[in-house]
Amino acid sequence: MSSILIYLESHDGKLKSNAAEVATAGRKLATAQQKELVAVVIGEVATDELGNWGISRAIRLSGGNLADYSGDVWAAELAQLVSDQQADTVLMMASSQGRDLSPRLGALTGVTVIADVISLENQDGTTVGLRPVFANKAQVLVRPTGELAIFTLRPKAFTPEVVEAVATTVESRSAAALDALAIVRELAVAAGAKIDLTEADVIVSGGRGMGGSEKYDILEQLAEKLGGVVGASRAAVDAGWRPHSDQVGQTGKTVAPTLYIACGISGAIQHLAGMSSSRFIVAINKDPEAPIFKVADYGIVGNLFEVVPALNSAI
C-alpha cells in the first residue's frame, strides 16, 4: 500500500504550531484515498500531540548529522524515507524551512514541488493542489504527472482539526552520518522572540502614514493588547522604519491572520497581495479614497494617531 508522508517541523524539541495544519491535511487525504499516513519528525521531538490529530504512526529520525538544520542532509534522509515507505505523496509546510527543504527533496526524487498550495483535492486517487500565482492575482490548479507528488502548504490556509484521539506508534530511527554541504552554524533568535507574521493571529500593520520609526509604539501597544504582532508596508520598510522581516506584501510576507489592522497604509496592489486572505481587515487611513478601504471589512477615516490610541483604550 502506498503511503502519505507528512513532515512535521519542530523547534527545540517541540512541534511547531503549524504542524497541526499539515497533520489535518494529511489525515483527510489519507482517509479519502485509503492510504497509510506516516508522520515524520527530525530530532528528539515530543510526539504526544500527534494522536489528537488522528496520527497513528510516526517515524522519529535522529542521530547522524541531523542535530542542526542542513537542507542537503535532511533532504537526503527524507528521500530515503519516501522510498522506504513507498510514499506517493509528501506534505510539508511552505515555511522558511519547508521552502528550503522541499525543492532539494524534489531534485533528489525527480519531481517539481507543487508549492505553497491553499487547498488540496482528491481527484480519483490523485491529489491536486490549488496554488496562488502572480502575487495572488490568479490561482492555478496543478496535478502531478508522475508517481510521486510533493506539496508545500501555505501557512494558515488549512484549518487544523482535533479528532478523537488515537494511540500513536512512534518508531525511532538513527540516521546515517552524511556530510553536510551547508549546515546551520548558529541560530540567532530575534530580539523579543515574537511570533512570526506568517503564524500570527492578529497583525497591526503600519505604512507610510506612520511618518517615522518612533511612532510605531502605538501599534506595538495595540498589538500587545490583542496578542498580535506588528507588520509594515513596503514604504515603511524602504524608509528604514522597520526591518524587512516585518514587511507584508509582494516582496515581503504573505499573511492570513484572523484580524489585520492596516494603519496609514494606502493599499498598493503589492501590499494587498500579501494580506488580502486575512479573515477580517480593519483599515484606518485619513484618505477616504485609499484603495485599502476596498478590501477592508471595517474602515475608519481619520488620523491614526488619534484613532489607534482610542481603539487601544476601548478594548
Place this chain on the structure above:
Amino acid sequence: MKAIVCMKQVPDTESRITINPEKTGVEQGDFSYIIGPYDEYAIEAALQLKEAAGEGEVVLLSVGDPSIKSTLQKGMAMGADRSVLIEVDSYNGDALTTARLLAAQLKTMEYDIIFFGKQAPDDNNAQVGPMVGQLLGLPTVTAIAALEVQEGKAVVEREVEGGREVYEVTLPALLTTEKGLNEPRYPSLKGIMQAKRKPVDLVSGEVAAATTEQLTWSYPPSRAEGKIVGEGTAAVPELVRLLKEEAKVL
C-alpha cells in the same frame, strides 16, 4: 571572482493579470517585462563581490526565447559583463525542467559562486535555485539576507520565523537572495550604452518532460465590499462593537 547570476524575466509586478478564455494561462499581450525583483539583489551581490575582489566576471544566465535578450541587457546595464541564454521554444516552466536546463549549462561554465533571486514573483515557486544546487552538489543556502565572502568561504545569514540562521559554506556555492541583502543600483547612462555592445551567447538545451501539469486557471474569490464605519475617534466604539459582535474576533 567569477559569479554567475541566474535570472528570470517576469511581467512587471504592477501588471494587470488577465486569464485567457481557455483558462490555460494568462494573456501575455500587455505585459512589460522586468528582471525579477529578487534577481536584482542577486545581480547587485555579484557586482559587489567582483568590485571588492578587483577582478573577475559577472555572467547572467537565463532560459527562454530570444525576446529575453532585452531584459538581460537591463542586467548588463547594471554592470554584468555578458549573458548566456539557453534557448528553448516552448516548455511549461516546470521548475525541475528549468533546473535541469540550467544545471547542464552550468556544468560547462566556470564559477566561484552562483546566485539566484529567492523566487520569481510570477510563478511563486522558489524552487529552481535550490534544485540546481542539489543537482550540482553545491553547498546551497536560500533566501540570504547577509553575505560576507573571504578566502574561499562565504558566511551568510538567512531569515527564518523568529530569527536568523547563520551558515559558513565553502566556495563554489549557490546562494539565493532575499530583499534586504543590498540596495540594487540603477543602471547609469554609460552602463546602458555599454550594455548594447555586451555579448549574449545563445546555447541550446534539452527540455525534459515536466513532472507537473497545470489544469485550470482562475481568479481568487474577491472580498465582499467593505464598509466605512465612520470618521475619527467617534467611530471607535462602533468598530469595537462590530469586532466583538459581528466578526467575533475580540
